[in-house]
Amino acid sequence: MALKENLDAIKQGLSTEEQFLEGMIKGERFFKKYKWLLVCVVAIAIVLGMGYAIMDTFKTKQLLTSNEAYRVLLQNPNDTAALETLKKTSPALYHTYEAKLALNSNDQVALEAVLASDVDVLLRDLVSYQLHETSEGLLSNLAALQRGYFLLKEGKPEAAKVEFSTISMSSPLQNVVKNLEHFQGE
Template sequence: MSLKDNVNYVKDEISSEEKFLESFVKIERFYKRNKKLIVAAIVVVLALVIGFYITKYIQETNKNEANIAFNKVLENPKDSEALEVLKTKNEKLYEIAQYLNTKAEGKTPNVDVKFLKELVQYEKALKDKSISELNSVSMQNDFLLKEFAIFNKALLEAENGKFEDAKATLKLIPTDSKVNNLVNILKHYLATK
């Protein structure tokens, strides 16, 4: 290496060190100017992270306590302490427990849990032999027993002598339905009417 190359190399090194120091000074100035904002942002982020984990822990604890209380209610439906825990920790499980208790007593339960509410409506429609109520329940797209409700509607129509209506109702049930065996039996019966 020549002396000129050495001088250029030293200039480049000094230049890169200058740039590093210059950027460091810029960062330091930015930090000093926005120190409060940066500290506040860090505190907020830490608070959010800690809050998230505390909330998650509380939810998990509530879930476990509600499950234990629900198991106690299943063993002893009259356990008022467990029912109270369920009521405060998990309203849906409380309503399910109320549903089970009311059903065990032979009464018609009043619940707001989506599928149980529909099931109660379906049971009531069957008990009352109400075609209009069965029709209402079976028209709900996400009803679990939709095809069975349609079949029961057709069965009630056949019992009432409305054979053409029953045939039309049975056509609403898809051929790949699990109720299809029952549908075929009823169709054979209706073929003679």
């Protein structure tokens, strides 16, 4: 019996080796058939990775340059070179800086210029609110939320509900409004 078991074990071992060898041959055939495609895929992946790394490095350098220009402007607002660098490297930060200067000096003409330029929606809303004491965006919704909250604190839930109804349904503040209405401001 032991001899028969040994023969079966040897046959099974050979079968396993055959399967392994067969798999290797199939893999080699697959590689030969699709060698150029695999090489192209690897080359494209390497080029894309390098492109991403280069773009990331460029963006980081641009961010550092604009931050340095902003820091210089905060220390010396008359530095025209830093102002031009900031304008070129980060237009959004440049407009924010202009708005900050206009708000600090309460310069109505400069605020109108910031409002007319292509700036961030929230910055435009803030400048509009500063100029006209009214707003159509998030800031007006926030002001209505605050007024409604204070009305709830005063024990006037109906008046608060009317104030909350002025907040647009698409506003991100709607979840807060629902919670305040539910808990009555507590």
